[in-house]
Amino acid sequence: MSVAEDDVEVGKPKKKPRKIHRMSRTDKAIAYLLLLGFVSIVLWPLTFFVIGPGEVGVLFRTLTVGTETRFVYPEGINIKWPWNRIYRYEVRIQKQDETVHGLAADGLRITSDISVLYYPKADNAGKLHRAIGPEYADRFVRPTAVEAVRSVIGKYDPHELYQVDMTRLEKEVMETIEANNQDLIVFDQVIIRRIELPKEINQAISRKLTEEQNALAYEYVLEQARKEAERKRIDAIGYQTFYSIVADALTPQLLTWRGIEATVELSKSNNSKIVIVGGGKDQLPLILGSDIANQPNLPAPAPVNPQRYRLPDFDNLPQLFPNAPTAEADTSQDQETQLRPDENSNGDSTSSESTTSGETAPASYDQNTEKPQTDN
Structure with a gap:
């Protein structure tokens, strides 16, 4: 380096040292509060949740065991880890309408409209979520109710279904459902609103x-x-x-x-x-009239004894048609005729006998009925 350059560097002004600004305690507190508020706003819907009225919450642990079956979350505000999920189940009574097509005892098609009242058990909502899932109404309730109704209807014929008490049918359906011995869904009632028989059966029963x-x-x-x-x-x-x-x-x-x-x-x-x-x-x-005063003097009629003129016993009157032929008698006569072909095959002998009897019949008739001719 030359002497001239040394003189130039010596002539340059020296830089002032940089000042370091440090936050006060108040500023730090405000910053921490703002950061905490931002994190709370972001994590609030992931951490805090509300269970509505008539519902329970089932916890799904994403990083550990999965569905929690030991407890359920009740109504109100609850808390969880952000990475876990909550499934809500309504535990109030629910209704599902169905149309059931079944067969009666004699094989005729029967259509019935039913309403199923049910609700899941609150304590077993976790087991229900693990075993069936949120679509339990279509996966379990509907098939169980339809199968029970078909089983009960199959025990009766259409005429009995026309006269049977609906309460009795509903009781039998409930007994069939309760025979499944499950503790996930409670079937409160099965209402049979209508039973539709085939049109021909309806008309025949009405007649x-x-x-x-x-x-x-x-x-x-x-x-x-x-x-x-x-x-x-x-x-x-x-x-x-x-x-x-x-x-x-x-x-x-x-x-x-x-x-x-x-x-x-x-x-x-x-x-x-x-x-x-x-x-x-x-x-x-x-x-x-002109002959009222000239009426003949007739004797007064005698008083009547009420016990003398009695009505006949209507229950013991003779029948109007005591010997009326029936369809069963005609059928038995036809069967007897078919079982005796030999008598019908001898046509010549039968005709000759009938001719002989025909010749002698008038004589016997004259002797028995026309006595004046016999006497003469």
């Missing part, structure tokens, strides 16, 4: 019930006829007894006086009228 009701209606009609006959019998006895009592009081003078009173009342009417008065002394106006 049968209609005919039964018509038969019962005829029973009431017959009972009404019996009561009407009894009423008429009582009326007849009353009329005959009444006339037997008042017959002695019906004198010609009384009948004439009653005819005059009727004529006076008729004359007071505002309607147009023509009254033709009879010509004899015992004649009444023609409008009331």
Whole structure:
């Protein structure tokens, strides 16, 4: 280095030392609070969670054992590690509607609409999550209820299903479901809303019930006829007894006086009228008849003893068609005819016998029925 360069370096001003700014305690506290707030805001949804009403939370440990089955999180605010997950399960009663297609005892297709009321057990929500999963309604509830309904419907024929009590069917379905012995889902009730039978079966059952009701209606009609006959019998006895009592009081003078009173009342009417008065002394106006006073003196009818005229016992009356042929008798006769072919094959002998009997039949008929010809 030359002397001139040394002079230049000596002439340069010296740099001032840099000052180091240190944060005060207050600034550090504010910075830490801001950093903590930022981290809290970021980690809040990953660490803190809320379980709603009617729900429980199932913990899934991502880094360790997986699904936690020893406990569940209750309602309210809870805390977890950010890397773990929470699965929520509703433990309130839920409803699922289903349409079940099954077969009756005789093989006919039966359609029924049901409603299943169920809820998962809160304490076993972790086991439910591990064994079945959140789709337990489609994976377990629906198949179990449908299979139970089909099993119960298969025990009855359509006519019994038409008349059976729905409460009885629901009880049998519940007993079938409870036979599974599982502790994950509680089936509260199975409601059978409707059972639809085949159209032909419905029509046949409706016709049968209609005919039964018509038969019962005829029973009431017959009972009404019996009561009407009894009423008429009582009326007849009353009329005959009444006339037997008042017959002695019906004198010609009384009948004439009653005819005059009727004529006076008729004359007071505002309607147009023509009254033709009879010509004899015992004649009444023609409008009331002309021979009332000249009736013959007949003896009074005797009083009637009510015990004498009794109605017959309707239950013991003879049948209208005691020897009516039935379909079973006709079938048995056809079978007997088929079992005896030899008798039908001898046509010549049968015809000859019938001819012989035909020749002698008129003679026997004349001897038995037409006695005047035999005597002659």
